[in-house]
Amino acid sequence: MLHFYYGVMGSSKTAQLLMQRYNLQQLGIKVALVKPAIDTRAGVDVVFSRAGLEANAEVVLQPHHSVREQLMWLAVQNAHNDFQFVLVDEAQFLSPDQVIELADMAENLEIFCYGLKTDFQSNFFPGSSALFRLAEDIQEVPGGLCWCGKKATMNTRINEQGQVIKEGEQVLIDNQQKIRYIGLCYQHWRQGKAHA
Ligand SMILES: [Zn+2]
Structure with missing residues (x-):
């Protein structure tokens, strides 16, 4: 299966x-x-x-x-x-x-x-x-949380400054950690708020 x-x-x-x-x-x-x-x-x-x-x-x-x-x-x-x-x-x-x-x-x-x-x-x-x-x-697979404590459902790309990036290639992996991926709840993903 x-x-x-x-x-x-x-x-x-x-x-x-x-x-x-x-x-x-x-x-x-x-x-x-x-x-x-x-x-x-x-x-x-x-x-x-x-x-x-x-x-x-x-x-x-x-x-x-x-x-x-x-x-x-x-x-x-x-x-x-x-x-x-x-x-x-x-x-x-x-x-x-x-x-x-x-x-x-x-x-x-x-x-x-x-x-x-x-x-x-x-x-x-x-x-x-x-x-x-x-x-x-x-x-x-459960367990992903947004910073606000709600369930995270949205994958989010953020830059070095912790700002949400909304444009760019689908696949971008930076081994120097200049970009990172985090999970956000839908509301905070939509608002582009990666932290409080
Ligand atoms: Zn949230």
């Missing part, structure tokens, strides 16, 4: 993914950890959570990669030849074609995709849109 666990920035999606992986591994179940290459915050293959957990992805997907081929290569390469679970971090960066491949593969595998629903302008990421269309199980 294909699962999509979506959540706002700061909702500990990656921590939940890494805990799920740990729990499965404790039971002796083989897991393949996958991430799209576009997220370079913590090195190319590191899956990193703000809560401090991290692991190395076994498959780093480029946009043109076939997920099926990459997972078959992983199975041939090493002892993962009988993995039953596939966990995908930052799944919003999957291409729609990759999501279609995952949906087809999920007839025989448990595939959990963790990622954002929308970008800083509230538009779907192409990968998230495809996951909403095709995933058989869709759940929200």
Whole structure:
């Protein structure tokens, strides 16, 4: 089955993914950890959570990669030849074609995709849109809070001065931390208020 666990920035999606992986591994179940290459915050293959957990992805997907081929290569390469679970971090960066491949593969595998629903302008990421269309199980990862204490639902891009940025490319990742992403409630996202 294909699962999509979506959540706002700061909702500990990656921590939940890494805990799920740990729990499965404790039971002796083989897991393949996958991430799209576009997220370079913590090195190319590191899956990193703000809560401090991290692991190395076994498959780093480029946009043109076939997920099926990459997972078959992983199975041939090493002892993962009988993995039953596939966990995908930052799944919003999957291409729609990759999501279609995952949906087809999920007839025989448990595939959990963790990622954002929308970008800083509230538009779907192409990968998230495809996951909403095709995933058989869709759940929200709770826990993201706005500074006002209300539930955060909106992803927000802010600059060094803590000001809300409303214009720009959909994907902009700055490893020098000149821009950051936070979760805001709808009201404060709409008003562009990133703090009290
Ligand atoms: Zn708020």
